[in-house]
Every structure is written in C-alpha cells, then in structure tokens.
Amino acid sequence: MLKRYKVFFRLFGESIAFAYQALVVNKLRTFLSLLGVTIGIFSIISVFTLVDSLKSGIEESFDILNDDVLFIQQMPWGPEEGDTEFKWWEFIRRKQPALKDASNLQKRLTKADAVAFATGTSGVAEYKNSSYGSAEIAGVSFEYNEVIKLNIAQGRYFTEVESDGGRNTVIIGNEIAETLFGNLNPIGKSIKVKGHKVKVIGVFSKEGTSIIGSPFDKLVLMPVKLITRMVDVRNTDCQILVKSKPGVSNAELKDEIIGQFRAIRKLSIKKKNDFSVNEASMLSALVDGVFAMINAVGFIIGFFAILVGGFSIANIMFVSVKERTNIIGIQKALGAKNSFIMLQFLAESIVLCVFGGIVGLILMSILVLIVNMWSDSFTLVIFWSNLVIGVVISAVIGLVSGILPAYTASRLNPVDAIRSK
Helix, strand or coil: CHHHHHHHHHHHHHHHHHHHHHHHHCHHHHHHHHHHHHHHHHHHHHHHHHHHHHHHHHHHHHHHECCCEEEEECCCCCCCCCCCCCCHHHHCCCCCCCHHHHHHHHHHCCCEEEEEEEEEEEEEEEECCEEEEEEEEEEECCCHHHHECCCEEEECCCCHHHHHHCCCEEEECHHHHHHHHCCCCCCCCEEEECCEEEEEEEEECCCCCCCCCCCCCCEEEEEHHHHCCCCCHHHCCEEEEEEECCCCCHHHHHHHHHHHHHHHHCCCCCCCCCCEEEEHHHHHHHHHHHHHHHHHHHHHHHHHHHHHHHHHHHHHHHHHHHHCHHHHHHHHHCCCCHHHHHHHHHHHHHHHHHHHHHHHHHHHHHHHHHHHHHCCCCCCCCCHHHHHHHHHHHHHHHHHHHHHHHHHHHCCCHHHHHHCC
C-alpha cells in the first residue's frame, strides 16, 4: 500500500513538473487562459466579501439588543406567523403602545426581569452659537438601561427621581458633544433640544461610523416624561422592551406577554392581536435571508465569468494535447501508462486554474485595501473562508475543464502519436 502511494506521488510530482514547463513555454496562452478564471474568481469572491462585510457590520449593530429582550410594537419586523406578505395596511391602523401599558404589563408579568418604555423623534440640539441639526431624540423610562447596553464614557445615567419626575436632564452622543462643545467638558452644561433647555449629565462612548450609521453618537437620551412636553407620543413610534428572567426562554416570555397584553388591551378571543412582539433573532433571520439571496445572485454572475474561463481552458488544453501528441506517443512507447498521461494534463489544467484564482484573490485583496483606505464609514473584511472557497472553485473548474482533453490524450495510440510529428 505504501509503495502505491509513493508511486502516485512520484507520478503526480512529475505531472506538475510537465505542467509547469508547458505553462512557462507558452506564456501568452497561459495569460489568456488565466484571464477568464481570474475575472470569474475576482467577481465571485468580491461579491462574497462585500456581502459578508455588510452582514458582519449589521450584526455588530445588533449587539446592543440582548437575545433575551422582546419588543412590543405597533409593527412586526417581518410577515407575521401564517402570513406570506407584510400587511402594512393592517398594521398601520394599530394603536401605539403607551407608557401606562408598560406600567400595567410590568405588574402582570412573572417571567420578566425588567420592562421599559421608549419613544423617539428627531430635532436640533443647540449650545450658544453651535447647533447639531440631525439629532435622534429618545425618551425612555428608568428601566431602559437594564434592557439595552449603554456605554457612558462621561457622567452618569438618570436617577429614578429624575426619570419619574421628567427632569430636564439628558445624555448625549459623542458626535453631538464634539460638535456643540469641542474640547470643553459638556457635563453640567445646559443645551436646548427642540427649544427646551436641558442639562447634560452624561456622554455616550464613541461608536464611530458604520454602514447603518451610528445611533448612539447622534442620540439625545432623556426621561420619557420630558419628551412628552416636546412631542405628542400618541403619534410617535413607541415600544415596550421586556427582558426575560434568567432561565426563561423567549418563547415562554412571548406567550406570557401576548396573554397579558391582550388582557390589557381587552381583546376578545375572536380578535387578532393589535400589537407585535419582536425579537433580535427575527432581525438576524431577515438579514440572513436577504444576504443569502444577494450571495446567490453574485455567485450566478461570477459563475458565468468562470464558465467562460473554463471553456477557454478546455480549448487551450485540447490545443496543448495536439501540440504534444508526438511527445505523448514517445512517453507511451517508453512505458508511460494512460493514468500518467491523464494525470499530467489534469495537473496542468488544475495548476493553471488555481494560479488564475490566486491572481483573482490578490486583485480582490488589493481592492479591499483601497476601499478601506478611502472609506471612513465602511470597512471591508477579508474572510479566510472566502479565500478557501476561491481556491477550491478554481481547482474544481480546472479539474472539470481538463478531464476531456486529458482523457483524449491518454487514449492516443502510441504509434499514431509518434508519426503525427
């Protein structure tokens, strides 16, 4: 058995050497053959890299949403169970969750660790002669920091007294702080938000820009009873956030929420829910589905480029067989087996394709470096899995493209092959 393996590897090594010699001698042919595979691999892996980078960036933005938190909202994050389409025309008629709903729900739930209420709007934040015009303004109940991860770099969170009393206190994002105050310490200073004077008690840690923005960098967070003086929350998107107790599954908590919230809304058995219970996993599933479709489209586009490259390599290999017919005849006359001849041409085809694929991957890596150098809001990430996929696809294309020419070469009659010169 060991002897057979030694013979195989020796023959394979000789085949690689023959393949390398053929590729070096015919440089123009090699270049033209590589071009199709290089473009195909570059196209496919570039799409995979772009999609995976987008997906990774979006999933990172979900990190603030704990897996054990459920969101009661007017609208679902996708088609509801049993539906094949998003019935927005029905959902838009639903009532928004209210602060009193959150309070009532908190008293009724036994499987929840914390219940919070949140609503929001947008507006201008001002300090003396400076202003920030695209601030995201959110009003939250005191328990908000128990269900959402908040990273406060300076200052503190609201006290219960400040929250329940709707005191004029806010926590602002890093981008707003830099715009309004520059190098000054914003803690304790007063700013105007939608025309109301408020005191800054905290600044969020800097998030930096991403493909979906930087919500906390542009956020003004305040007690919910303060925001009710600025906007009519009945006409604003609202949500109730519910965090489960340790050991309680989302399914158990969701069932309890639906039962208790139906009771709060006084819905009869025959009536459908007039609210939706969403969870972070729904967003992940939605993102996975969207990017799976994009990946498929990208693969199809790249596949046609690789298909052209595969035909090109097959054609070049047939030309190579014709040119080396005399050599094949001599090899067979000296005792070379059909398997050695076939392996020789398969190796040449595979080496050619893999080399073309590697060139495509190098070009893709250069593109990634250029994009990352020039883009502040989006970062492309090269995943090792994509590099491996690129090499494997190249090898498979080389194998498929070389089978017929290699088989044709292995079946040549040695006498006729020698005479072909």
